[in-house]
Amino acid sequence: MLNTGIEGFDTVLGGGIPTGSLVMLIGSPGTGKTIMIQQLCFAWARRQEELRQSTVNFENASNAASGNNIGGPGKKRSPKKGSQSASSKAIYFSTLSEPHDKLIEHISQLEFFDEALFVDDIRLLSLTGVMDEGLQKVGDLIVETARHENAGLICIDGFRALEGLAPTPDSIRRFLYRLSAQLNLLGVTTIVALERNLGDSPSEGDLTIADVIIGLYHHIEGSRVYSRFEVRKIRGLKQIRGLHSYEISTKGWTIYPRFEALAPKMLEYSGAGPEDSRITFDLPPFEEMLGGGLPKGSTTLVAGSLGSGKTLLGLHYLMAGVNRGEPGLFVGFYESPDQLFNKADRFGMDLRSAVQNGMITLLNFAPIQLEPDILAVRVSQEVDKHSIKRMVFDGVLEIDRACQFGDRTHDFFAALVTFSKVRNITTIYNYEISKIIGTELDLSNTSLSLLAENLVLLRQQERRNKFYRIISVLQMRDSLHDLSVREFFIRNNIGITIQGVAVGDEDQISSLAGNFESDN
Amino acid sequence: MAKVLIVDDEQSLLFLLQQIVEEQGHYVLLAENGEQALHALEKENPDLIITDVMMPIMDGYQLLMEVKTRPELCDTKVVLISAAPINRRFEPKPDAYLTKPYDLVTIEDLLLQLI
Incomplete structure (x- = not known):
């Protein structure tokens, strides 16, 4: 289970994001998708840092206990990515949404930002170089990068631009299916941010592939905007259904689960x-x-x-x-x-x-x-x-x-x-x-x-x-x-x-x- | 370089595993179910079979049974892979089990050990 590190998010999800899931994050521009994705990347990276630290501590303790007898008999165990016991990267892929320097300039003002986590734990990559070659190439690049960079979390921001590459609605569904299956097989959790209002589209067929569907909404009433968040679907967990308030501050995202949904009987x-x-x-x-x-x-x-x-x-x-x-x-x-x-x-x-x-x-x-x-x-x-x-x-x-x-x-x-x-x-x-x-x-x-x-x-x-x-x-x-x-x-x-x-x-x-x- | 037969009804997963194994320097054959795998085995003589368990027409257990009970094939190493729990009491036993999601390091170790 991937703990999001965002206050209130895991509560609404019913525990967190199941490892290996495909998460579709859907909302119109300005609802905070990029900030959420970045916050998830940094939360992931911090967890990897903690894991490395705890591994070092464990090894030091083991060495001390065995009188520093390094290299003794016994088979070296392979680290398990699926269980998150090994260090793995968060990779952020952008499309045509925002250049990386602009993105860094924006997120560097947020408290969760830590420059030291870039490269080793977080990679910012662009898909624009292969987009002209079609969806198949895009998918291949993502999966190949996931394998070679040892990714645990893949985020694709600006999925609308990839939808534009699909000759038919069915081909985007096939692309997502293949991508999701391959990344799941590698134990990678995938988050796809899509600029759309959940429910506005006449066909939501491509969403059936998603394991988790999250909707972000801005409701305008008078001169006021109400920010609302919804976990429409999550496989294997019982989410708190309905709309929940959220705010984005210098801390990043905070989700406030709907109070009445939490109240006991x-x-x-x-x-x-x-x-x-x-x-x-x-x-x-x-x-x-x-x-x-x-x-x-x-x-x-x-x-x-x-x-x-x-x-x-x-x-x-x-x-x-x-x-x-x-x-x-x-x-x-x-x-x-x-x-x-x-x-x-x-x-x-x-x-x-x-x-x-x-x-x-x-x-x-x-x-x-x-x-x-x-x-x-x-x-x-x-x-x-x-x-x-x-x-x-x-x-x-x-x-x-x-x-x-x-x-x-x-x-x-x-x-x-x-x-x-x-x-x-x-x-x-x-x-x-x-x-x-x-x-x-x-x-x-x-x-x-x-x-x-x-x-x-x-x-x-x-x-x-x-x-x-x-x-x-x-x-x-x-x-x-x-x-x-x-x-x-x-x-x-x-x-x-x-x-x-x-x-x-x-x-x-x-x-x-x-x-x-x-x-x- | 060894010859590896990969069997999975899910094409996208088949191709992914193909890439992983090929990158280790091995020659890869592909089949989408046990029956196709048996046809391939009649023509080729792989060193290792990596097969999914749940497949249509002929599943991984049946394929394992065929391979390990045929004298001409019984020395071929077989790895069973599945996302669901694998029946480890099934006889004959495979040479290794692999659970999904894959741990790439484990796959590399396995290839080194078995080939």
Whole structure:
């Protein structure tokens, strides 16, 4: 199996590229085929270097163990290329796509580039010299080079130019068949980059020969381009079907497997047991309202208008986790870490220290062209790195918007909920509602209902020329809770304080509630 | 220089192996199945037969049986090649087994040993 060395690629492939396969990489110009091929070549070359190193180490160890008795009896074993235990080259063949000096100039700016790997481990060769002599000559040159250079990986970039040499569609199929059979026999993995949109061609007959078919797509919506990647076919392995996001940076390719395709089955989660402890905020009146706290592993939607205290409540929640040794993750879209530190300072929370000592992790995403799978990968990495127990997503509408391309909101939220549940992470999603003063909150028939096992509403009410903040728990799944509406305050150096039930008089509370229950 | 008969129903693989063996300085005969190979054996007397196992009309095991049980041919060395697992309990036994994909160094070693 050839491990691609590209983050996320092997996951989508179902393990890697089977050795000796013919891989067709199909995408329109600009989708990143050449960079992917080059990255695969360098990953191959680095592996050969490691193999050589490990062989040297092994031989040194063997010599030491045998008292440097070199040349003793015993048959010399031939190195096996098929098992990748011997050093073999990656050979890149270009056609009429890009001259080599231009290519090197481009890829030398990428982090995976290493000039030292050229010649010994990577060869750049051109097929243009034999293209005039027809496909047969091209095939012969490739196979001959593979044999004489001891190739393990052959890449052919710009296959469209070779298609142009074929007098009939059948002859290109025969060419690919012969090439694939011969290179497979030599244990060589072959990658062919074809400039075409997978699915655009009226006939995909030549693709039936491929062992692996990869499609690269650029979808344009408005002024934005969505880059998507697909493993359409792979023989012998079970790929993750469907489209996945990818990005090309100075690191080269990164593939983000579609998050919902990775999520384990939601119904496998047995739910929080009665013996599970409740997760608290260090706000006793609020815990009283929640029936003791949030059930461990549950998801809570905290809805409130702008400035109602959602972010602050989230910070209370994470800081309470710090006091109990439960690491927390804050996923934000609107405030930078410095803004959050300043806010926390203002309310007497030492967020900075909690972040410095690793108890709280801040993950900030600009709410511009957000890719949900990139968010999911980063969250997943932080969760695993810090053994996160508490999470706050401060702005669920940003995720909702990011998921609208491809109509993924429902599945993505379901995957997010599953992800947190199987890890027993208790999660809060802050949801900004549009009205500063209002009583309507209807989540039915929306994907947000997936996140609202527990539902907390923060509102501001005007009474006698003054705004009052009120908090209510509208729903707790599988748990009793307090139905009362309580006033709360946000004070410098203290943060949130929540009144007991008997704040003011009952008339006032009823008035503050704004007849919410009758509206729902 | 030795005379080598290569038998494979897959033409592209036949020609590839032909090139490899010829580059070692040997004379190569080609056949696409066991039956064609037997016809060739009636006219030529190769030193070595390299034959695929799975072929139409007459497969590699049958060819091996024919070669090793005929007194006039039984000294001819036979190498069985296959991508699928080879039945190593099959009698008579070949002189060597070779699995696909080929390791060129192994093929070169084999030719040196058997010829």
